[in-house]
Amino acid sequence: MNDREIIALYFARAEEAIYETAMRYGHYCYSIAHNILSNREDSEECVNDTYLSAWNAIPPHRPERLDTFLGKITRNLALKRWESSHAQKRGSRQIALALDELSDCLPDQKNTLDGAMDEVLLSSLLNSFLSSLPAATRRVFLLRYWYLYSIKAIAKETRAGESKIKMTLLRTRHELKIFLEKEGVML
Amino acid sequence: MKELCLLSALTGVNGAYIAEAAPKEKNRRKISYIASIAACLLLVLTAVGLVRFIIIDDTDIFPPHTFRAFTGRLRPSQCQSRIRSG
Numbered sequence: 387m388n389d390r391e392i393i394a395l396y397f398a399r400a401e402e403a404i405y406e407t408a409m410r411y412g413h414y415c416y417s418i419a420h421n422i423l424s425n426r427e428d429s430e431e432c433v434n435d436t437y438l439s440a441w442n443a444i445p446p447h448r449p450e451r452l453d454t455f456l457g458k459i460t461r462n463l464a465l466k467r468w469e470s471s472h473a474q475k476r477g478s479r480q481i482a483l484a485l486d487e488l489s490d491c492l493p494d495q496k497n498t499l500d501g502a503m504d505e506v507l508l509s510s511l512l513n514s515f516l517s518s519l520p521a522a523t524r525r526v527f528l529l530r531y532w533y534l535y536s537i538k539a540i541a542k543e544t545r546a547g548e549s550k551i552k553m554t555l556l557r558t559r560h561e562l563k564i565f566l567e568k569e570g571v572m573l
Numbered sequence: 574m575k576e577l578c579l580l581s582a583l584t585g586v587n588g589a590y591i592a593e594a595a596p597k598e599k600n601r602r603k604i605s606y607i608a609s610i611a612a613c614l615l616l617v618l619t620a621v622g623l624v625r626f627i628i629i630d631d632t633d634i635f636p637p638h639t640f641r642a643f644t645g646r647l648r649p650s651q652c653q654s655r656i657r658s659g
Binding site (some may be wrong): 417429450451453454455457458461462465469481484485486488489491495505506508509512513516517518521524527528529531532535545 | 575576577578579580581582583584585586587588589590591592593594595596597
């Protein structure tokens with residue numbers, strides 16, 4: 387069953403839509419959640435919450451791409467869950483490492499404008515930054531900071547050496563920092 | 574947490590980029606599919622080999638040298654002929 391047919395099931399309010407979504411994108415959503423949470427039960431709950439959110443959102447929303455729509459919901463839910471679990475000193479090692487790496491990208495306070503940056507605006511700036519990157523670099527960056535893959539897993543996925551991946555990420559983070567400073571971003 | 578804010582903002586980036594970066598799940602499935610076919614084939618060949626070892630003991634399908642190569646033993650007729658020849 388393709389995406390269009392699954393979305394049609396949602397619009398018809400047929401519960402089969404959930405089953406078909408799970409069949410087609412269950413593993414995809416689970417891997418996103420698991421890379422953030424590193425816990426089977428939490429990840430499964432997160433994926434189930436994703437199905438519920440999709441059920442509530444469609445209709446009226448009609449996603450252009452069902453995979454990324456579900457992936458974004460899963461990522462949001464998993465990050466929220468991670469935040470609450472982090473308060474209890476639990477959580478994934480990958481996200482802790484990713485956050486540590488991303489601290490390099492944060493602009494210096496003195497060079498930035500006043501006022502906190504709106505998340506939607508920041509997403510749009512990140513879109514501009516990503517569009518300026520070569521496709522291969524963009525993929526490595528997103529595998530690390532969107533899918534939260536480990537360096538080793540990215541190297542395997544892209545068939546490149548781990549040192550090359552580390553260097554690519556280091557350069558991209560540096561470019562991102564310069565880009566955000568130019569845009570006057572303050573987080 | 575500022576880093577988390579940046580990480581959260583990444584969720585909202587263009588879906589096309591996310592899809593482009595998605596891990597190649599289909600390839601992995603294809604590889605595991607091929608691996609399972611290979612495993613089945615190996616299982617069938619092993620089963621056929623075992624059956625041949627068992628059945629060959631009582632049949633004359635293969636010439637003696639092939640039989641010896643398979644089993645490392647002599648057939649009863651070969652034993653008799655060796656006894657006769659001293």
